Amino acid sequence: MVLVVIVTSSTGCTSDDGDEPVEVEAGQVEQxxxxAIEDTATAAVGLPSGVLTLEVAQDLGSVPSGKGSLEPVDEGVTLLGLEWSFEAHPSSDARSVLLDGRQPQDLPQPTLTVVDGGAEVPVPITAQAGRSGATVVGVSDPLGIEVTYDGFTQTVDPGTGAVGAGPAESLLELATATTSVDRLCDARDFPVAATLDNGCQVAAIHRLPYVAGLGWAPDSRSWLVVDARIEGKATMLLGDDPGTVLDSAAPSVVRAAFVVSGDAPRSVSFDFGRSIGVVSVPLEP
Known part of the structure; x- marks a missing residue:
């Protein structure tokens, strides 16, 4: 696609109220x-950093602005109105896991692009808590709106506000990504002499499409992040996969991330080595 940015404008005849209209070309962006933007379709886009809400209006004929009345340069161009606002995710266990020890301001910034025929028109936004803005984009063949975060793109239908979110849909309600559990190793799985010094407990599981230290889960799958407490020395496993150990948990917690798809696994295992072996812990009641 062709990247188009037009910042110049031209003027036409005088409008009825005495102000000169500002003619907007295809690819031109005006704040x-x-x-000034009415009759919109609403889209909520879940991002690792928060929720970006878009209000989209198509086929605008004239829009007031500080420069004067914005109008299409000719019949082949219409105005697309975009109002955006951003709210960061509220504090939750899932948010802490997603941040993986980072601060919210350290996360990547999303980009907003209007796809107009074969051209891509970037629209400036600032994804910080409480920020908002509105723009008008000159378009000739608006095909969609794209929101890209760290290489992953969600599409927005400008007519309906429908979002092609894929795995990112769960980021609209981030707090629901965590399930608190209390699953202990069965003492009967340990030799009698080992029960005093060895044990394990699964404390929480988090199902997330994105973790800051890992990025998006591959192939549109998700990360299953397991918080566990281990007495003795053991490696947490999902099947034969040791996953990726994350350093962001409390000192008493071992946190590991596994790539999963479909339904959540029914158990995780802990490999205590040759003297004890592998002990499984169910994740379901």
Whole structure:
């Protein structure tokens, strides 16, 4: 695709109220007041850093602005109105796991792009808590809106606001990604002499499409992050996979991330070595 950015504008005849209209070409982006955009379709886009809400209006004929009335340069161009606002995820266990020891301001910034025929028109946004803005984009063949975060793109239908979110849909309600559990190793799985010094407990599981230290889970799957407490020395396993150990947990917790798809696994295992072997812990009641 061709990347188009037009910042120049031209003027036409005088409007009825005495202000000169500003003619907007295809690919031109103009900032406006949010109140100037009406009759919108709403889209909520879940991101690792928060939720980006878009209000989209198509086929605008004239939009007031600080420069004057914005109008299409000719019949082949229409105005697409975009109002955006961003809210960071509230504090939760899942948010802490996703951040993986980082601060929210350290996360990548998303990009917003209007796809107009074979051209891509970037629209500037700032994904920080409480920030908002509104723009008008000159378009000739608006095909969609793309929100890209760290290499993963979600698409927005400008007519309906429908979002092609894929695995990112779960980021709309991040707090629901965590399930607190209390599953202990069965003492009967240990030799009698080993029960005093060895044990394990699964404390929580988190199902996330993105973890800051790992990025998006591959192939549109998700990360299953397991928090466990281990007495003695053991490696947490999902099947034969040791996963990736994350350093962001509390000192008493071992946190490991595994790539999964479909239904959540029914158990995880702990390999205590040759003297004890592998002990499985169910994740379901």
């Amino acid at each position: 406006v007041d949010a109140t």
